[in-house]
Amino acid sequence: DAGVIQSPRHEVTEMGQEVTLRCKPISGHNSLFWYRQTMMRGLELLIYFNNNVPIDDSGMPEDRFSAKMPNASFSTLKIQPSEPRDSAVYFCASRGVIGTDTQYFGPGTRLTVL
């Protein structure tokens, strides 16, 4: 099992550019979560999908952020336009069917917006 896969691992971009982060959940998992980690705010849940459908996006900071899950094996988190305050580590996590409870995290994408 390859675990949760995220790409890229590091991204450096300039303010105003579009950024797309990618996630492949563990095969067979039906829930997917996007988190952001910063020193100031810790770990924040951005959005949560169940069976490819967004269930709770209340953590998405603003309209510049969007997330999609076109199928069970792929999700994207897009920031357009990016700003320096978006610099953070973005994690994707997946979870099996309800009742298993445990979320498994990917290695994260470290985003730096200059």
Added chain:
Amino acid sequence: AQSVAQPEDQVNVAEGNPLTVKCTYSVSGNPYLFWYVQYPNRGLQFLLKYITGDNLVKGSYGFEAEFNKSQTSFHLKKPSALVSDSALYFCAVRYAGNMLTFGGGTRLMVKP
């Protein structure tokens, strides 16, 4: 609203000594509690969880946690610390059926 508090930003312990990383929680209903560990430049790794049953939960790498309902606590423990246990530890509580709220994290430093 649910919340998790980890009152210590850092815990220092000598190798071979017991360690405790503290966590208290607030959530409606029965708590589902988790501990994760994060090594530098890595994602979070699941250590253990409490769902129901025995208040002492055993997890990976020799860690265990004790659920205390009256004190709303879920402290992480290990009888004998290793230098390799040095990492960032997060406590989390499940809410709304499927989501996790994390504490701010505690950095564990184990010195030789």
